Amino acid sequence: EPEVTQTPSHQVTQMGQEVILRCVPISNHLYFYWYRQILGQKVEFLVSFYNNEISEKSEIFDDQFSVERPDGSNFTLKIRSTKLEDSAMYFCARTTGQGAMETQYFGPGTRLLVL
Amino acid sequence: QKEVEQNSGPLSVPEGAIASLNCTYSDRGSQSFFWYRQYSGKSPELIMSIYSNGDKEDGRFTAQLNKASQYVSLLIRDSQPSDSATYLCAVIKAAGNKLTFGGGTRVLVKP
Numbered sequence: 001e002p003e004v005t006q007t008p009s010h011q012v013t014q015m016g017q018e019v020i021l022r023c024v025p026i027s028n029h030l031y032f033y034w035y036r037q038i039l040g041q042k043v044e045f046l047v048s049f050y051n052n053e054i055s056e057k058s059e060i061f062d063d064q065f066s067v068e069r070p071d072g073s074n075f076t077l078k079i080r081s082t083k084l085e086d087s088a089m090y091f092c093a094r095t096t097g098q099g100a101m102e103t104q105y106f107g108p109g110t111r112l113l114v115l
Numbered sequence: 116q117k118e119v120e121q122n123s124g125p126l127s128v129p130e131g132a133i134a135s136l137n138c139t140y141s142d143r144g145s146q147s148f149f150w151y152r153q154y155s156g157k158s159p160e161l162i163m164s165i166y167s168n169g170d171k172e173d174g175r176f177t178a179q180l181n182k183a184s185q186y187v188s189l190l191i192r193d194s195q196p197s198d199s200a201t202y203l204c205a206v207i208k209a210a211g212n213k214l215t216f217g218g219g220t221r222v223l224v225k226p
Contacts, residue, residue: 045213
């Protein structure tokens with residue numbers, strides 16, 4: 001059973017369009033992460049979100065990106081105006097454990113293709 | 116210098132042999148270390164975590180950590196064709212922080 005589910009599994013969009021990627025936790029977690037992986041490249045951190053606030057964000061996470069938890073359960077990543085280079089797999093991750101023993105488990109991902 | 120470095124491979128091993136994967140990291144403040152397995156087109160799947168120097172064994176997998184040398188390794192014993200995947204090394208500097216990944220080592224287990 002997955003730790004989190006993500007929807008959609010695949011999304012194709014036109015450049016300049018807005019996309020919303022969703023992460024649905026199986027249980028009630030406070031700490032979430034978004035990562036992305038461009039085809040053939042390494043997994044990169046985007047943003048961490050704790051208790052309804054951004055905890056840390058990377059240089060990749062510019063003004064085109066936003067995260068929120070609109071209804072207290074779903075956790076969304078929005079890209080306002082997609083670019084070709086946004087094409088990637090986007091992974092949501094949740095944590096388990098505490099302190100130095102904290103471990104992150106990844107959802108199945110959303111494959112985004114920007115045309 | 117890359118934060119987390121891995122040999123990209125492919126590492127080709129015969130079925131039943133031991134696969135040995137290596138990873139080095141640059142930040143001495145790193146506290147937690149992980150190995151993820153990633154099949155093509157799939158998400159990273161956690162296979163091992165290690166937090167203190169020494170060895171940690173879980174089934175056919177053994178992780179080794181040497182903080183003085185900033186080195187973490189993964190051994191896969193009795194390699195199976197289903198172990199063919201990309202293995203990602205990742206580190207966390209402190210609790211609650213992001214995972215920083217290496218580029219991964221592709222492993223091919225040949226029957």
